[in-house]
Amino acid sequence: MLDLTRLLPGGLATQLLADLGAEVIKVEEPKAGDYMRAAPPTLEGESYSFMLINQGKKSVALNLKDRQGQDILHRLVPTADVIIEQFRPGVAEKLGIGYDQAKSLREDIVYCSLSGFGATGPYRDRPGHDLNFQALAGLIDMSTTARQAILPSMPTADITSGVFTAYAVLAALLRRERTGLGSYLDIAINDVVAHMNLLNFAEAFAGRDPHQGDTFVTGSLPFYNLYETADGRRISLAAIEEKFWVRFCEVVGKDELKGKHFIIDGDGDVREELRELFASKTLSEWEQLLRDEDVPYAPALTVREATE
Numbered sequence: 001m002l003d004l005t006r007l008l009p010g011g012l013a014t015q016l017l018a019d020l021g022a023e024v025i026k027v028e029e030p031k032a033g034d035y036m037r038a039a040p041p042t043l044e045g046e047s048y049s050f051m052l053i054n055q056g057k058k059s060v061a062l063n064l065k066d067r068q069g070q071d072i073l074h075r076l077v078p079t080a081d082v083i084i085e086q087f088r089p090g091v092a093e094k095l096g097i098g099y100d101q102a103k104s105l106r107e108d109i110v111y112c113s114l115s116g117f118g119a120t121g122p123y124r125d126r127p128g129h130d131l132n133f134q135a136l137a138g139l140i141d142m143s144t145t146a147r148q149a150i151l152p153s154m155p156t157a158d159i160t161s162g163v164f165t166a167y168a169v170l171a172a173l174l175r176r177e178r179t180g181l182g183s184y185l186d187i188a189i190n191d192v193v194a195h196m197n198l199l200n201f202a203e204a205f206a207g208r209d210p211h212q213g214d215t216f217v218t219g220s221l222p223f224y225n226l227y228e229t230a231d232g233r234r235i236s237l238a239a240i241e242e243k244f245w246v247r248f249c250e251v252v253g254k255d256e257l258k259g260k261h262f263i264i265d266g267d268g269d270v271r272e273e274l275r276e277l278f279a280s281k282t283l284s285e286w287e288q289l290l291r292d293e294d295v296p297y298a299p300a301l302t303v304r305e306a307t308e
Contacts, residue, residue: 002027002076003057004097005086006034008130008155009189010114011053012162014084017169022082024057027073033061064095073097077105082169084112088127089119099184108182110172114165118188128190133157137193142200145212157193164192222271223248223261226300227278234300235278235286248295252277 003014003026011034018024028034039049062069074096077083083102085092092098092113099111116133117123134140134157143150165187172183194201199217203210212218219225223239239245245261254277260270278286283299290297 001025001082001084002073002080003084004092005084005114007036007086008049008053008158009161009165010084010086011036011050012159013114013165013169014057015053015055016163016166017082018056025076025080026054026057026059027064028059028061030061030063064097070096074105077102077109080106080109081173082110082112084114084165084169086114089113089115089124103182106182108176108180110169110176110183110185112165112169112172112185112187114161114187114189116188117190119186123190130155130157130189133190133193136190137197138200139193139197142197142210142212142215142218156196157189160196161187161189161192164195221262222274225271225274227275229278229283229286230280231282231284233283235283236298236300237274238296240296244294244296247293248297251290251293251295 001014001017001022001024003010003024005011005014006028014022014024014026026034032038034050034054036050036053037047039047041048060072062072064070064073077097083097085097087095093101099113102109102111113119115124116128117126131140131151134152137157139152139156140149143152165185168185168187172185176182200210200215203215208214210218214220216224223237223245226234226236228234237248239248239261242261246258249255249258254273257270257273263270281289286297287299
């Protein structure tokens with residue numbers, strides 16, 4: 001597999017395929033290589049972010065603007081099952097490694113183009129990064145309150161497009177195994193991230209205009225929410241099924257709330273009661289109480305805690 005990608009989306013896609021056993025040759029430009037090499041955090045000049053999505057890959061530095069570099073890459077193409085590139089539309093062709101050029105060197109090549117807005121359409125030449133794609137998909141609005149605009153903590157567009165790319169490549173390889181035919185895959189990050197907002201799109205298709213706090217997954221119902229504990233930490237409760245809600249009420253001594261599971265009108269009383277309840281104990285005390293019970297809860301860990 002020839003990896004002509006950079007940064008997170010393509011790097012993650014080829015890393016996932018490498019984890020499944022693919023031999024990945026990462027092709028980088030000679031001077032600086034993949035921009036991800038400079039991404040923080042770094043130690044002794046090495047980027048942890050880069051290492052996490054480039055484990056076990058081989059690497060070659062080629063100047064694809066130079067005829068010699070193109071010739072070397074052309075000699076590699078017949079040995080490859082897959083090419084994944086992440087240039088702007090049209091750039092791969094200028095560098096001599098577009099789909100038609102690759103197909104002339106290997107008829108059944110699986111060729112994947114990963115870009116912001118896809119190879120066709122009015123936005124094809126428009127630049128963009130994760131934050132832009134999340135904004136266009138409505139994800140930013142769903143994490144923003146009237147008082148504060150909050151940047152997303154995770155590059156959802158980059159990560160999901162990497163996963164979708166690996167998924168599409170695997171499907172194309174299966175197709176080739178069955179038919180002998182190669183494939184051209186055109187993956188737009190902007191299209192992929194729209195899938196991450198499906199539940200909110202369902203609200204919109206139903207004629208509503210959802211915002212932060214209006215929907216099931218953003219806290220409109222008390223049983224699916226975050227609550228602050230006595231020591232200033234947070235705990236998540238996700239008692240969607242009635243059996244879990246009933247058991248939770250029994251464990252915490254709130255039998256009177258059992259019949260108020262999916263209550264919508266007037267749920268403020270339930271919400272306030274739960275706020276007061278969770279604020280009465282520390283996170284550690286709640287864990288001791290709920291750990292062995294059939295209740296879907298979890299402490300809201302810091303990133304450092306989650307890695308330990």
